[in-house]
Amino acid sequence: MDERKKFDTAVPVWQEWQEAPWGRLRYAVAEADLGRHIEDRRPLRVLDLGGGDGGDAVRLAARGHRVTVVDYAPGMLATAARRADEAGVGDRVTCVEADVAALPGDLADGGFDLVLCHGVLPYTPDTEETLGVALGALRAGGLVSVIAMNRHSEPLRAAVRTMDPEAVLAALDADGVHSEMFASELRLHTAEEVGGVLRALGCGEVHHYGIRVFCDYIPDDAPKYDPDYYARLERLEIETAGRDPYRHTARLLHLIGRKGA
Template identity: 60%
Template sequence: MPETPKPPKTTEASEAPDPAQKFDRAMSVWKEWQEAPWGRLRYAIAEANLVRHCEALSDGPLRVLDLAGGDGGDAVRLAARGHHVTIVDLAPAMLEAAAGRAREAGLADLVDCVEADVDRLPAGLAGGGFDVVLCHNLLAYADDARHTLGAALAPLRPDGLFSVMALNRHSQPLTVAVRETDLPAAVAALDSDRAGTRMFGSTLTLHTAEEVTRHLTGLGCRDVRHYGVRSVCDHLVDDARKYEPAFYAELERLELALTDRHPYMHTARLFQLIARKDG
């Protein structure tokens, strides 16, 4: 039940293989993951955290940029609330799926899909003016987290909202110990910032909320709020029960109650930071 991040930023053609093709091939497995309880929780909690900030930002529709937005898991939820969302991703199959999801929901007019690199956005996007920018599950693939965050912040207007989500390094030893009962590996994970994902066949870089908060403040962000995503779910080994509607409903209720409560967000499987960009 690992978190399976979405496509990374592009690599040079001389570096094999093409990452977009790798993610396109994993589409069916990715869809299954999204529909599983842990995938549903990841999106539900992220949406709830965003909504409380978006409502404070404006009463009207917002312009949202979803970087590495994949097949629209975050975007369509926000579009359903009346916001206009532009998804940027490198994988054509992911973007095709996002467009299809928007059409099925009757939201095609509110969702645009752009095939592009976070570091080389088209001029119309890179120029700024977005009210909200999402950078969810991208840092795990970035060679330089600060550089990636800086590129992601560039299109955001002054006083706009920035949301970054990443795998939490603090959770890795617990996850390995509880899910795999591999205690030596759990000890080794205490001093490692690397983990693998079977779905996309990649080695991931793990971060902490504290590290990323320092990057954000150094890049001109303020009012950084820390949330935990899946504080409990990944430490419950009975995955079958999570598919039971009543149990899932109670689990979601618990996760929402813990998302901003100390100390639980520090060991959640993912962290989400929502900040304001200085004017």
Template identity: 40%
Template sequence: MVSEFDRHLDAFRRYQETPWGRLRYEQVATNLARHLPHRPLRVLDVGGGNGLDALHLAALGHHVTIVDTSQASLDEAITLAGSNGCAELLETRLADIEALAGVAAEGSFDVVLAHNVLQYVPGRAEVLAAMVSVLAPGGLLSVLVPNPASDPLIAAVRRGELAEAIRLLDAPTWPALTYNVEVDAITATELAADMITAGLGRPVRYGVRAVCDLISDDEAEHDPQFFGELLRLENLLADRHPYLETARFAHLIALKPKTTPVSQRSPRNC
């Protein structure tokens, strides 16, 4: 069966090749690197598509399994892994995000990624619980979602659409242009609360693309020198308030406790 993501794979590839697409992947990798232990890890990339996040980690020596609903994307990930000399460190599974229990055993991964995925999922709480379940104690969950606080700024500053900026202030959804659908607007505060409820520690938050999406000169962003300076600036702003509050993406990374919190333990028999 051809998924909706298969149908838009060409558009997604074009996005990945843009300066703003490259910034998204580079910044997420930089943020995640601050938290990864220095040993080979078992990584599950949920909704990982054609594998650009996964390939970066496989190139570092980690074993990565991608789960996605798009066979075309998974095939491309395997091809890219072969071209980059890390095919032996990459596996793929064709499955829905809601079916993780049939793909991964409980506690079998050190790191789980869900980058630019959860806004498409109706049952976010259940999916987060499933991802936490397959994490080993002490493991990391890395989640990236579009930040609705950025939308009014982009509309007003980049496009000069003030009425649209006002509408977006409290909009419950936003348009995902690559796939031509409306998706849930998930705030970082809501997501952090959901992650804690799912059994994780308090997440560390980063902003991704704090200034890029406000720059109207797309041609300048294609200049290698400008791009290099922009990437350096974005990385410096990623963990600084107030800039991360209105960045295009919210990147949250949280640790699964090594022991069950007392409040979640079953009461002892008297």
């Protein structure tokens, strides 16, 4: 199946995932992390690489920022445009069908205040090349936000979910995991690796957060759907996102870097 069709076909399942507690936490914690570094007093020019159906873009547009979503799956982009219109922010969200590795010249010109690279690295073979594209589109002093799957979390997740020591041993050296949702092999990363690349590319300041520090290690998923329980869990996740040692074993790593002059 063509890669674009693979993602477009999975839109309903992906949106169901976003509405699940772990999906909601992914967006809520990321938004809270970004809120520590950006101010809403002036609209930012934001580029959302691989932004899919607009999960991050609509949230930022609702805060008054202008967001350009780039994705190569037309069905995902159509969903993003529809979500933006339904949220009343369609005039602040622009959708561009393009491959992240081959951005149109007007997007790669280095004029953005904030570039999101959320969930892109697991699908790309070259971390440095992908992050180079992100930083190339960023103005000096602008912010880059990177979310990827945390390699350190995989053995812990295997222990909790399978209770199988052999599965945990296998996960210790795993470089990737299989995604049933998108029928893809996803690469795993560490904050140390990604942070090192960001610094080598010119980020003098890199902040490390974890997303879903505890959620994925609570084996009973049923209580997470209770509104009161979820609210308490979200508060816990936001509070611990930047704390040691918890951020190092979160299911997702979240790095926010500032590009040097």
